[in-house]
Amino acid sequence: DTGVSQDPRHKITKRGQNVTFRCDPISEHNRLYWYRQTLGQGPEFLTYFQNEAQLEKSRLLSDRFSAERPKGSFSTLEIQRTEQGDSAMYLCASSLVAGGAWETQYFGPGTRLLVL
């Protein structure tokens, strides 16, 4: 399968614990995005990378959230001291910058986080 992959697919944690999610984009894609989706809502943008550079962060991304893409390939999203409000689906997407304004973002299957 050459699509975007995410790991784990599901994560249950207790409030206050740290969690880390991984995203592997489509291999030739240089842009990687993180979104968060809660029940009944559309995905909300969190952050994105072009190669290894983090170019944009949403105000939703509090100090407890950090994302990295150290070699411009896979990315990790870490949430420290999780809160119940962090429960959501975390979606990763990738795209090829050459696509311009109409570049298609391809989404992974998501990591579903439940904070107890």
Next chain:
Amino acid sequence: RKEVEQDPGPFNVPEGATVAFNCTYSNSASQSFFWYRQDCRKEPKLLMSVYSSGNEDGRFTAQLNRASQYISLLIRDSKLSDSATYLCVVKGLLTNFGNEKLTFGTGTRLTIIP
């Protein structure tokens, strides 16, 4: 006001019917527009881009009215497999940081009834 607004539905329509979804966006500087489809507990997938001249892909027709900041999706001869949530998506909203993010509406849930 939300940046992208959609009627959340649900829309329950009989198989074979025509159904239309509408969406409005608030920022006139938005540069590109899309419809994504999301099946239950799955990731969003691109259904079609929406061009200024309007475009069609089989049973699906998308239209954009920049003056009214309005996007539509028409599904003709609906199939059971069309049951999903349809997300209106806008790209290039001006932010403090950049304009590459996608901004999604809440989605419109469609159920096709046999």
